[in-house]
Amino acid sequence: MTFVLLLALWLGAFMNHAALWPARYGLPAPGPTGQRLARMLRLGLPTGALGLAVGVQGPVTGLLSWFAALSFAGLLAASLLALRGRMANRP
């Protein structure tokens, strides 16, 4: 359960990262407030995830889970964005 939460937090962070690079990821550009919020969440969500992982699972297992969540959430985010791009390009 903890890992699912970590995955969700990292996925949110990656999606905010994509929102900050709209041209690269083919997303609509956010306004200044949206940019500020995305920047805060990109930093805040992984920090929260780290606190959760270490707090619940201890330092060693927690850190391993946190890094694993980074990797798999990144893959998930990339797949979602790639599929979105493919759907958008479909005639």
Added chain:
Amino acid sequence: MRETLRTRLGWLHGWFGYGAGLVLTCIFATGSVAVFNMEITRWMQPEVRLSAPVPPSPPALDAAAHLVAAGQARGVSAFIALPSARSPTLDVLHYNGHEFVGTRLDPATGTVIPARVTAGGGLFYNFHHTLFLGPQAGTIIVNIAGMILLVAIISGVVIHLHALVPDIILLRLSAARLRAWLDAHLLMGVLFLPFMVMMAYTGVLVKADMIVPVAPRPAARSVQVPALPPAPIPDMTRVQLAPLLAQARASLAGQEPGFILFAPQRVSIFAGDASSAFLTRDHADFSLPEGRPLPVDATATSIARTMQLMHGLHYARFAPPGLRWLYFLSGLCGTAVMASGLVLFVMKRRCHAGHRWAHRLADGLNVTVIAGLPASMLAFLEGNRLLPASLTGREDWETGIFFTVWALCASHALFNALRVQAHHAWRVQLGLVGLLGTSLPVLDLLCSPAAFHALPGLHMAVDGMGSVAAIVALYARHRLGRQGA
């Protein structure tokens, strides 16, 4: 072209990466599977149907001690592995030069379980850290490959540094083939960078003594010490292990005993590897044959503690099942990074060097490693079900099946690649992986229905992994057919 640091590192990353990548892909693939080495051994011994570990009873421990004594009388140095969550039997094991093999006992009654002899998951574990080339030469080669992996990772990071953060989740499936492969390589390479660095660094460090031997300290005085006569082996059948185990459990402070080792003058009860992320190998010693507790120095320096953590992180024996799956999946993604690197290396050079024999050789080696290795791993598992259970030298037959199938795959791939038919080799071998992977659950259900019924989770996990490998291989074969060579 202007020579820059990036172009030089690109050359280093490409050539070093390709050379070592062929070996590293095999090391990473077998290492990922070896995370479940004990579970695979249980799958390969369908006669063992115990689902949960029970504490070993005194008669069972006595029976195990009798087996150890019988082994010592034959000159075989055996030890006792106590039941654990991953292996619920009481095992009397010895090292046969490649794997730990031996007899499995029911921990409640002490009766011998007539389990078939198998190479088990130990084959993958052994291949991962020695390439089956022996503990000395093999470990040195694997260690050097690990160091090259670290060089390839650092050079790859420097090459990709300017786009490392912005492009961290960039994947363009609709782009040109080369670009899409590069995106996939970069995506997984960056995302699984922490895991790959951790495994490469800890892997090199835990076996560092093989390539950087500790310099022997100069002797203070050169004195010829006469060789002592070998100590007589006490009668271990008179040693009561159950009370010693209870004492050891109390003195190991929260760590569950895992192994019992015997020396001429003492018996040592070691903490199990699952006790902590620090692989401490804490132990309680008792004199033989009286069973009197012996003093043990349990203090560890900070360097020793660091090394214990390095061992623990690399072997992941402390990890609960969920974390073990993460290790396994991360290992597979690391394997995919290396495999995509091998494919990219050949694809990038096809235009200007496709006609050269060296390029065709590289193409054939890629097929051997990326499609031939999984095919031989699946054939090894199927061989376990097809070979007669009572066959003499069964573990050698299973190992033989693994290497024979791989050698046949290599011959087929190289023969076709050198005739500019690598595309055909890819299709045939991916089809073979598909065939072996889909037939694995069927064969398991037909040959061991009782074991499947007794341990459905274990059997579905192993059979399911075979099926997933088959689906991935058949999908890749389908894509290959659509896109052409």
